[in-house]
Amino acid sequence: MRYLEYKETLQRGSVGFPFAYYHITPSHPRYTMPPHWHDECELIRIQEGTFTLMVNRDIFSLHAGDTAFINSGFLHSGIPEDCRYECIVFDLDYYLKNHQYTPENLSTLLSQQKLIRTFFPASMTEFQEIFRTMVHALSRHQTGYTLITEGALYHFLGLLLRRDYLVENPGRGATHSKKFRECKTILNYIALHYTEPITLKEMAECVHMNPNYFCRFFREMTHQSPIAYLNYYRIECACEKLCMSNARVLDIALDCGFSDVNYFIKVFKKYKNMTPLQYLKQHA
Numbered sequence: 284m285r286y287l288e289y290k291e292t293l294q295r296g297s298v299g300f301p302f303a304y305y306h307i308t309p310s311h312p313r314y315t316m317p318p319h320w321h322d323e324c325e326l327i328r329i330q331e332g333t334f335t336l337m338v339n340r341d342i343f344s345l346h347a348g349d350t351a352f353i354n355s356g357f358l359h360s361g362i363p364e365d366c367r368y369e370c371i372v373f374d375l376d377y378y379l380k381n382h383q384y385t386p387e388n389l390s391t392l393l394s395q396q397k398l399i400r401t402f403f404p405a406s407m408t409e410f411q412e413i414f415r416t417m418v419h420a421l422s423r424h425q426t427g428y429t430l431i432t433e434g435a436l437y438h439f440l441g442l443l444l445r446r447d448y449l450v451e452n453p454g455r456g457a458t459h460s461k462k463f464r465e466c467k468t469i470l471n472y473i474a475l476h477y478t479e480p481i482t483l484k485e486m487a488e489c490v491h492m493n494p495n496y497f498c499r500f501f502r503e504m505t506h507q508s509p510i511a512y513l514n515y516y517r518i519e520c521a522c523e524k525l526c527m528s529n530a531r532v533l534d535i536a537l538d539c540g541f542s543d544v545n546y547f548i549k550v551f552k553k554y555k556n557m558t559p560l561q562y563l564k565q566h567a
Contacts, residue, residue: 300429301374304421308367312526312566316361317519318470318505318512324375324399325353328414332366337506338401339454339463348405350414354398358463360505369418378436388444397449413439465490466504477517477540483509517541518554525563532559 334345391397416435420428472489487497501509517539536547
């Protein structure tokens with residue numbers, strides 16, 4: 284799962300079955316989930332540990348047995364702690380558009396007049412059973428798994444209607460939308476230019492703000508400072524390169540925008556609690 288792209292554009296599953304399943308453990312090179320979004324919806328199911336989830340500007344604390352639903356286009360990120368979790372990313376619009384009969388109150392999901400609620404605690408056993416069915420089918424790929432997965436999805440949608448769990452979209456106002464467009468613009472800028480020197484002034488100019496206001500804006504949207512996010516993003520990219528290439532640590536540091544290898548190692552230890560070489564040995 285390439286969470287490092289601020290907006291994921293990967294094809295999920297196949298054209299006729301747009302589902303993808305990911306199992307994430309502490310040894311996974313993309314264990315932490317940086318701010319990103321995608322056009323598909325996503326289910327995040329916690330197996331053990333805790334997971335602090337940020338969705339737009341809301342924060343949720345997830346524990347074993349809890350599940351979160353991420354609506355299409357929503358900015359989200361997560362910080363796991365001693366956590367194992369599963370993600371199902373899928374194109375809900377595909378099923379809403381291609382089903383021969385879509386109830387009117389579900390069609391509001393296509394326009395995002397209404398949204399699916401975010402938090403499904405472990406105590407909501409009816410929903411958790413549906414999520415377990417989907418995970419079991421997608422993780423094992425046994426005969427008939429596509430039909431079982433799609434059946435579980437329709438069961439989920441039907442139960443949402445029965446329980447009246449669709450919610451009004453609070454973010455349809457112009458100001459709210461503008462802020463998220465600006466946030467996505469700067470995340471895109473960082474994703475495209477993280478290998479180069481980037482100053483706070485350059486990031487602020489990207490969204491036509493002065494640096495002081497930009498810092499407040501960025502922290503409001505992502506819960507961290509612009510420079511902290513830039514360093515974090517670069518370290519996540521470095522982790523991926525350490526796992527997927529034979530390049531030297533010095534070359535990876537330079538490729539990820541660090542001009543000083545000693546500073547790179549210092550920042551790496553801050554985020555990963557180990558040196559790049561220790562990380563490489565652990566993930567070899």
